[in-house]
Amino acid sequence: MDEHLEKHLESRAEAEAIERLLRETESVRSEIRQAAASVNWDALPTVIADRALVAGDKAARQAPDSRSWPWLAAFRMKPVLAGLAAGLVVGAAAMYLALRTPGVRDGRDNAYYASGEFLDRAELEMARRNTVDYLEKSQYVLLDVFESAGEGPVVPASVRSERARDLLQKKQYLNGQLERFQMAKAKAICDQIEMLFRELAQIDDELPAAELGRIRGYVEERQLFLKINLVKKELQSGV
Amino acid sequence: MSEVSAGREVEAAEVASLLEKIQEGDREAFMTIIKLYQQKVFVMAYSILRDREDALDAVQETFLRLYQKAGLYRPGNSFQGWLLQMAKNISIDSYRKHQRKRRDWETTKPLDEIPVAAEPARDGDSASSDLRAAFARSVDTLAERQKLVFIMRHYNELQFNEISQTLKISIGTAKSLHFKAVQNLRKRLAPVLGIEP
Numbered sequence: 092m093d094e095h096l097e098k099h100l101e102s103r104a105e106a107e108a109i110e111r112l113l114r115e116t117e118s119v120r121s122e123i124r125q126a127a128a129s130v131n132w133d134a135l136p137t138v139i140a141d142r143a144l145v146a147g148d149k150a151a152r153q154a155p156d157s158r159s160w161p162w163l164a165a166f167r168m169k170p171v172l173a174g175l176a177a178g179l180v181v182g183a184a185a186m187y188l189a190l191r192t193p194g195v196r197d198g199r200d201n202a203y204y205a206s207g208e209f210l211d212r213a214e215l216e217m218a219r220r221n222t223v224d225y226l227e228k229s230q231y232v233l234l235d236v237f238e239s240a241g242e243g244p245v246v247p248a249s250v251r252s253e254r255a256r257d258l259l260q261k262k263q264y265l266n267g268q269l270e271r272f273q274m275a276k277a278k279a280i281c282d283q284i285e286m287l288f289r290e291l292a293q294i295d296d297e298l299p300a301a302e303l304g305r306i307r308g309y310v311e312e313r314q315l316f317l318k319i320n321l322v323k324k325e326l327q328s329g330v
Numbered sequence: 331m332s333e334v335s336a337g338r339e340v341e342a343a344e345v346a347s348l349l350e351k352i353q354e355g356d357r358e359a360f361m362t363i364i365k366l367y368q369q370k371v372f373v374m375a376y377s378i379l380r381d382r383e384d385a386l387d388a389v390q391e392t393f394l395r396l397y398q399k400a401g402l403y404r405p406g407n408s409f410q411g412w413l414l415q416m417a418k419n420i421s422i423d424s425y426r427k428h429q430r431k432r433r434d435w436e437t438t439k440p441l442d443e444i445p446v447a448a449e450p451a452r453d454g455d456s457a458s459s460d461l462r463a464a465f466a467r468s469v470d471t472l473a474e475r476q477k478l479v480f481i482m483r484h485y486n487e488l489q490f491n492e493i494s495q496t497l498k499i500s501i502g503t504a505k506s507l508h509f510k511a512v513q514n515l516r517k518r519l520a521p522v523l524g525i526e527p
Binding site: 108109111112113115116118119120123126127129130132135136137138139140142143144146273 | 355357360361364365368369372373376377382385386389390393394397398428461462465466469484485512515516519520523
């Protein structure tokens with residue numbers, strides 16, 4: 092092999108290229124090693140075993156006992172009959188729902204069930220609305236800063252810092268939602284705003300003009316208002 | 331990757347006995363199996379998902395499935411292959427689900443269009459991190475079977491016979507897919523590596 096590579100320059104170049112390429116796998120392996128090193132491998136088996144046992148118990152509770160319901164097994168064997176019976180049950184239920192007189196329901200009817208997908212969507216929608224709300228409120232605070240730096244009416248600094256603190260708290264709550272639904276763009280803009288609010292939250296006194304100008308410069312340079320509006324629009328349109 | 335891999339090779343008989351106990355609900359046996367294979371499963375999941383949290387979710391999901399389906403393992407086949415096959419399927423499902431979610435919930439505009447105040451990469455690191463990113467992207471864009479064989483061979487450091495058991499393909503096919511994967515990567519990375527396409 093070595094002899095061949097010495098004689099044939101093309102083959103040698105090819106071998107070197109492949110070797111260089113495969114060296115890159117080492118960087119990924121080191122990334123995996125790093126990720127693996129941060130995992131608590133001693134605790135994980137206990138966590139999984141606990142989850143498995145809980146899931147097992149739940150499944151056992153939910154599983155129908157075919158020995159005590161032999162007629163159920165017969166239904167499973169006869170799909171046509173089962174379909175007919177299901178049609179009758181569904182039809183009767185639909186009739187009941189359509190024709191029943193409205194009235195006060197007792198407590199049991201208040202319980203409802205929703206699919207995981209539905210709940211996911213609902214949570215996503217909530218995350219979107221919370222983000223839009225956060226961005227809107229942030230805009231107002233930033234506008235206050237702008238007006239303070241210009242000639243408009245001035246909001247007292249203590250009120251402004253109070254609002255910034257509220258929004259910082261809100262952002263803590265929002266972080267989880269932004270990450271869960273991978274709203275990367277919204278998170279990027281919210282993170283930038285958060286940096287500004289951290290500064291504002293610490294200042295209860297009026298800011299000197301130079302400081303206001305610096306914050307204003309930061310907002311303008313990063314076109315924060317434009318980005319906030321764009322992200323809001325996208326979130327509201329549900330893209 | 332040896333420090334990431336399980337501490338020891340496990341005898342087939344030992345695995346069979348542990349699986350029998352798991353079916354009887356033996357918690358200790360289940361934890362023993364997890365301890366033996368959790369890191370191998372993690373490497374497989376991480377190689378596909380490239381995210382620590384998602385990979386850990388996939389590890390948990392894999393062992394939960396093992397707990398439910400321990401009775402389906404056929405003695406004589408490679409247990410590691412069977413388990414990694416489960417891990418692979420779960421990871422691919424998770425990868426697709428995340429991709430779909432990203433497509434559904436994120437806008438089509440790339441984030442780059444809105445510059446964020448991110449720290450610039452240090453000069454010395456930029457070339458190697460560019461290459462690493464290009465490499466990772468290229469592996470991602472390989473055809474699925476080529477990608478899996480490449481990942482198993484180089485990240486999981488499995489032998490071709492183990493890959494063939496995990497993917498249920500012949501050893502020859504595994505080798506051929508690996509060759510194609512390397513050729514495709516070479517072609518795609520030629521400009522970055524400064525070699526002729």
